[in-house]
Amino acid sequence: xxxxxxxxxxxxxxxxxxxxxxxxxxxxxxxxxxxxxxxxxxxxxxxxxxxxxxxxxxxxxxxxxxxxxxxxxxxxxxxxxxxxxxxxxxxxxxxxxxxxxxxxxxxxxxxxxxxxxxxxxxxxxxxxxxxxxxxxxxxxxxxxxxxxxxxxxxxxxxxxxxxxxxxxxxxxxxxxxxxxxxxxxxxxxxxxxxxxxxxxxxxxxxxxxxxxxxxxxxxxxxxxxxxxxxxxxxxxxxxxxxxxxxxxxxxxxxxxxxxxxxxxxxxxxxxxxxxxxxxxxxxxxxxxxxxxxxxxxxxxxxxxxxxxxxxxxxxxxxxxxxxxxxxxxxxxxxxxxxxxxxxxxxxxxxxxxx
Amino acid sequence: xxxxxxxxxxxxxxxxxxxxxxxxxxxxxxxxxxxxxxxxxxxxxxxxxxxxxxxxxxxxxxxxxxxxxxxxxxxxxxxxxxxxxxxxxxxxxxxxxxxxxxxxxxxxxxxxxxxxxxxxxxxxxxxxxxxxxxxxxxxxxxxxxxxxxxxxxxxxxxxxxxxxxxxxxxxxxxxxxxxxxxxxxxxxxxxxxxxxxxxxxxxxxxxxxxxxxxxxxxxxxxxxxxxxxxxxxxxxxxxxxxxxxxxxxxxxxxxxxxxxxxxxxxxxxxxxxxxxxxxxxxxxxxxxxxxxxxxxxxxxxxxxxxxxxxxxxxxxxxxxxxxxxxxxxxxxxxxxxxxxxxxxxxxxxxxxxxxxxxxxxxxxxxxxxxxxxxxxxxxxxxxxx
Numbered sequence: 014x015x016x017x018x019x020x021x022x023x024x025x026x027x028x029x030x031x032x033x034x035x036x037x038x039x040x041x042x043x044x045x046x047x048x049x050x051x052x053x054x055x056x057x058x059x060x061x062x063x064x065x066x067x068x069x070x071x072x073x074x075x076x077x078x079x080x081x082x083x084x085x086x087x088x089x090x091x092x093x094x095x096x097x098x099x100x101x102x103x104x105x106x107x108x109x110x111x112x113x114x115x116x117x118x119x120x121x122x123x124x125x126x127x128x129x130x131x132x133x134x135x136x137x138x139x140x141x142x143x144x145x146x147x148x149x150x151x152x153x154x155x156x157x158x159x160x161x162x163x164x165x166x167x168x169x170x171x172x173x174x175x176x177x178x179x180x181x182x183x184x185x186x187x188x189x190x191x192x193x194x195x196x197x198x199x200x201x202x203x204x205x206x207x208x209x210x211x212x213x214x215x216x217x218x219x220x221x222x223x224x225x226x227x228x229x230x231x232x233x234x235x236x237x238x239x240x241x242x243x244x245x246x247x248x249x250x251x252x253x254x255x256x257x258x259x260x261x262x263x264x265x266x267x268x269x270x271x272x273x274x275x276x277x278x279x280x281x282x283x284x285x286x287x288x289x290x291x292x293x294x295x296x297x298x299x300x301x302x303x304x305x306x307x308x309x310x311x312x313x314x315x316x317x318x319x320x321x322x323x324x325x326x327x328x329x330x331x332x333x334x335x336x337x338x339x340x341x342x343x344x345x346x347x348x349x350x351x352x353x354x355x356x357x358x359x360x361x362x363x364x365x366x367x
Numbered sequence: 368x369x370x371x372x373x374x375x376x377x378x379x380x381x382x383x384x385x386x387x388x389x390x391x392x393x394x395x396x397x398x399x400x401x402x403x404x405x406x407x408x409x410x411x412x413x414x415x416x417x418x419x420x421x422x423x424x425x426x427x428x429x430x431x432x433x434x435x436x437x438x439x440x441x442x443x444x445x446x447x448x449x450x451x452x453x454x455x456x457x458x459x460x461x462x463x464x465x466x467x468x469x470x471x472x473x474x475x476x477x478x479x480x481x482x483x484x485x486x487x488x489x490x491x492x493x494x495x496x497x498x499x500x501x502x503x504x505x506x507x508x509x510x511x512x513x514x515x516x517x518x519x520x521x522x523x524x525x526x527x528x529x530x531x532x533x534x535x536x537x538x539x540x541x542x543x544x545x546x547x548x549x550x551x552x553x554x555x556x557x558x559x560x561x562x563x564x565x566x567x568x569x570x571x572x573x574x575x576x577x578x579x580x581x582x583x584x585x586x587x588x589x590x591x592x593x594x595x596x597x598x599x600x601x602x603x604x605x606x607x608x609x610x611x612x613x614x615x616x617x618x619x620x621x622x623x624x625x626x627x628x629x630x631x632x633x634x635x636x637x638x639x640x641x642x643x644x645x646x647x648x649x650x651x652x653x654x655x656x657x658x659x660x661x662x663x664x665x666x667x668x669x670x671x672x673x674x675x676x677x678x679x680x681x682x683x684x685x686x687x688x689x690x691x692x693x694x695x696x697x698x699x700x701x702x703x704x705x706x707x708x709x710x711x712x713x714x715x716x717x718x719x720x721x722x723x724x725x726x727x728x729x730x731x732x733x734x735x736x737x738x739x740x741x742x743x744x745x746x747x748x749x750x751x752x
Contacts, residue, residue: 226373233368233751247751250743256751257742261685264373265661272664275377288657295658336654341646344653348643352634356456359663360388363656 017076020055024080027053033086033321041111041146047088055081056090056111060097065107071098075219075274082223085321087182089113089143091216096151096164098212103162105200110148112164115141116209116333122155123189125163125199132156132199133191134165137173144185145172153206160202165194180324211283213333214290218270221293221329225263225300228322232259232304239309252307259303266296276362284346284363287339294330294339301326369750371681375668384449391453394426399457406458406631408724411624412734413585414460415536417494423454423461424494429468433476438489448670452623452663458631462536462585467491469622470615471498471544474562478603478611483564487542497540499567501531501589502612508533509740511546511612512556516591518547518563525563525601527571527594533734537587538574543567545591550606557609562602569594581726582711614678619735621669621683626662626690628731629697632720633659636701639717651704655697662690681748684741691731691738698724 031046041047050056059074060066074094081090092113099114100107115138117123123136134154141150144167154163170187178184233256236247246252273289276282301323305312312319330336346363347355398404398419407414423429431447433439440446454461472491475484490496507514516529527547537543543565550559567574571594576584603611633655640648665686672679701707701721709722732738 222374229749230368233749237751247746253746253751254739254742256749257685257688257745260371260373260745260749261689264665264682264685265689267374268665268668269661271374271377272661284656285660287653288660291654291657292661337650340650340653340657342653343656344649344651347637347652347656348640348649350637351641352636352638355634355637356453356630359656359660360452 017072020073020076021080023053024055024077025083027055028081028084028086033084034318039146041089041143042148044088046086047111050088050090056093057097057107059094060101060107064097064101064105065109066097066101071278072274074098074216078216078219079223082220082325083227085224085227085318085325087180087321089147089182091220092142093147095209095213095216096149099151099162099209100164103200103203105162105164105198107151107164108149108198111143111146112149112151113141113143113147113167114209114213115144115150115152116206116213117153119206122153122160125154125156125161125194126191128191128193131193131195132163134163134189134194135191137186137188138170139186140176140184141167141187142178143183144187145170145175146183146185150187153202153209154199160206162200162202163194164198165189165192178324178328180321180328182328210333211286214339215270215273215277215286217329217332218266218273218286218289218293221297221326222263222267222270224322224326224329225266225296228300228304228326229256229259229263231319231322232256232307236307246307255303255307259300259307262296262300262303266293266300269293269296280362280364281366282362282364283366284343287343290334290339291336291343294336297326297330369748371748373682373685375665375679375682376671378445378667378671380445380449384446387446388449388453390426391428391450394422395453395457395459398422398459404458404460406634407460408458408631408720409628409727410458410631411455411461411465411628412535413462413583413727415462415539415585416460417463417497419460420464420494420497422494423464424492427492429464429494430472430488430492433472433488433492437476437484438492439472444673445667445670448623448667448673452627452666455624455627456630463497463539464491464494465624466500466535467496467498470500470618473618474544474602474611474615477614478562480599482599483602487564496542497536499534499537499540499543499587499589501534501537501543501545501565503533504530505532509737512560512609514546514548514560516545516547518545518549518561518596520549520598523598525596525598527563527565527591527596529591531589531591532577532586534574534587534589535585537567537589538576540567543572543589544602546608546612552606559606560608560612561605562608562611563596564600564602565591565594565596569596571595579726581723613680616736617678617680617683618673620687620741621666621673621679623663623666625687625735626659626666626693628691628727629694629720629724632701632717632724633697635717635720636697636705639705645704648704651700655700658693658696662686662693665689681745684736684744684748687736688732688738688741688745694724694731695728698728 057067095114125132174186176184269289269292276285430439549561552558
């Protein structure tokens with residue numbers, strides 16, 4: 014569709030103009046890359062202006078994620094769009110500034126206690142993507158035994174631990190010690206926390222698809238230019254066989270994530286997302302291995318951009334549940350049906366939760 | 368890299384198409400319950416049943432995309448896809464008319480003469496007239512352009528001499544489309560090939576079944592000795608068959624039979640594992656489902672391309688490689704999670720289907736375009752070389 018093409022073109026323009034290798038040490042807001050993203054308003058795509066968004070659909074959000082993932086950038090863009098989605102679901106505003114999403118394990122959520130005109134948050138959030146580098150964190154919290162969604166300021170938390178994922182993005186463990194949270198930043202958590210993981214998984218499928226596409230283009234280009242034994246390595250059959258496999262995995266990843274977005278949109282299917290996450294994770298594994306093998310030694314170098322795509326693929330295949338988690342979710346549903354129901358389940362879906 | 372659409376387009380199936388699907392499912396249920404057929408792996412290639420083909424023809428489920436004036440149903444490639452995926456998933460015996468429906472009909476429509484179309488298509492659509500494909504030879508498999516079967520024109524008639532091999536069901540079918548060399552071009556081997564429609568009972572044709580490692584013999588050798596063919600039975604341009612053949616191959620590669628050959632085994636695995644509390648079985652079943660779901664989506668999107676009159680040769684090759692690898696994964700997964708003892712005589716369905724699947728499995732990645740050849744084709748399409 015034309016609008017999606019235009020949006021993708023806008024995204025590619027932004028990312029082509031800046032140095033995506035820029036490492037964000039302190040705050041995302043101070044970087045040229047994030048400024049560029051904010052300037053075209055793609056950081057708030059897919060949720061309504063009533064909740065701090067720029068409007069647009071989840072399809073628009075997917076277009077932004079897919080196109081931007083081609084560039085191997087390190088920003089909290091996906092986590093920000095996930096926060097926006099979550100805020101809209103729970104009818105709470107995502108304040109101006111940068112944001113991320115946390116999905117703490119059941120029972121480990123930080124806790125709110127009443128304090129005069131508002132609330133105080135105490136507890137920890139483990140391994141929050143970009144936790145200390147953004148302004149707000151959208152996270153499930155507890156009041157007593159009930160769960161709520163809170164949008165909490167991150168800069169006032171203590172950073173208890175700093176880790177990085179394979180791509181070098183921060184995963185910060187934040188500790189809150191009676192941090193003030195006003196009423197308007199708290200809302201009922203109307204969805205099960207599992208749905209946050211599901212949505213995050215769907216986002217990752219889209220990102221894997223975009224990155225695989227870029228990986229394929231880059232690998233073909235490299236193999237066509239790199240000469241050994243008097244000719245481009247792309248002329249060797251062994252290399253061609255591997256490129257074809259990379260193309261197959263890329264096609265599988267792109268189709269899986271597109272189909273999952275459609276099916277989830279239509280029937281709120283969990284199985285479709287689970288299947289796509291499994292398939293894209295497999296594709297990410299096979300694809301990154303082939304790409305590195307064909308690039309030879311230069312692909313290992315930090316200054317050569319290949320690792321920006323492959324480390325993301327390695328991170329994303331595990332984020333929000335890897336193959337182990339989602340194959341079990343699916344397997345649970347598959348083994349509840351008979352052999353005779355197997356084919357219909359592939360055609361009409363394994364679950365329907367709309 | 369050349370721009371190749373790897374994502375394709377989602378296909379929204381219309382209510383009429385879903386209604387068609389329900390009719391096919393009901394029919395298959397009735398036929399299976401009446402004992403007319405049992406689900407079989409590779410049934411689309413192995414199980415030859417004129418009765419079953421005629422039943423499908425009666426319902427308008429052969430030649431679905433052909434114009435109605437030729438006995439077809441004038442429906443879309445997506446409609447045909449829905450019918451064929453149901454038939455193949457059910458392991459139904461469609462081998463008699465399969466190649467007629469999948470590729471010969473299209474070839475007649477695109478390249479055949481009007482008399483040929485009128486003579487053959489209605490009987491093919493009725494499920495009464497079956498065509499074999501005569502391409503491969505003992506010395507020409509992947510290198511199809513190297514075939515040596517010759518056709519020489521003399522006094523307005525062609526004399527054919529040669530030897531074809533791996534021709535499914537030629538011993539039982541009515542006609543064969545023979546790819547022959549009609550002239551030699553110094554520059555290009557792809558120039559100088561012509562296809563002919565030949566009656567399999569014609570003088571000079573002899574057919575010898577080939578016994579396979581599975582014990583069955585659906586493949587044949589076809590010996591062609593001074594077979595006389597009228598020019599009216601030439602299919603398409605003299606010396607121009609290469610384009611016809613590559614078009615046929617694209618159709619051949621992109622269908623649901625390219626990932627569903629072992630589906631009856633997959634069904635058995637789910638039945639055997641039903642309500643299993645073994646996590647290994649659970650995650651294996653989940654992974655297979657995920658792969659199958661994506662392959663089916665891929666196959667459907669390719670059907671969408673065909674419906675839009677595009678020929679997705681690259682995507683068909685991509686899908687065939689992925690799909691045929693999956694067919695084997697079903698076998699490997701079954702063995703990995705269950706204790707099995709495959710035997711063609713086993714009364715235990717899973718062991719029976721496992722044996723059939725295994726004994727036919729080497730063919731999955733060879734037939735209809737060897738995997739390694741497909742990968743070369745994929746690379747060329749992407750602009751690599």
